[in-house]
Amino acid sequence: MTFVYLHLAAFGFWIVANLGWIPGLMAWDPSFVVLGMIASVEAIFLSTFVLISQNRMAGEADKRADLDLQISLLTEHELTKVADVLNQIAYRLQIESSSQDDLDEAARSVAPERVLDRIEETSRR
Numbered sequence: 001m002t003f004v005y006l007h008l009a010a011f012g013f014w015i016v017a018n019l020g021w022i023p024g025l026m027a028w029d030p031s032f033v034v035l036g037m038i039a040s041v042e043a044i045f046l047s048t049f050v051l052i053s054q055n056r057m058a059g060e061a062d063k064r065a066d067l068d069l070q071i072s073l074l075t076e077h078e079l080t081k082v083a084d085v086l087n088q089i090a091y092r093l094q095i096e097s098s099s100q101d102d103l104d105e106a107a108r109s110v111a112p113e114r115v116l117d118r119i120e121e122t123s124r125r
Helices: 002-018 033-092 100-107 112-124
Strands: none
Touching: 002 033, 033 100, 033 112
16 A cells, blocks of 8 residues: 555645645646656556566466366375275175275276376367
8 A cells, every 4th residue: 555655645746736736836747748658657567567477476376276286186096096995895894885886986096197188188179
């Protein structure tokens, strides 16, 4: 907010001074052309800085998304191993499961490379 207050004070003083409301101070920009030019140039620079900042933030968000994907794929791989071990324990203890098909599907290994390749193929389209 300091930025806003500073600009409010500077532009407010400029306007008040050039309207002749301050006794003893001559108006140096009675048509406010110089003020408009200064505001336009400042807007150009500010918008450039905002775009640069947004590009950096988008890059960081992409990195976070990639990390999240890698963590999810690693978790999926580990859960697949756990499901396989549970299947083996159930088989050894001769425990019949009512959802054996679901356990078999969960025990199937997921290849992270194939998932990443598929994501890249989809994003290219």
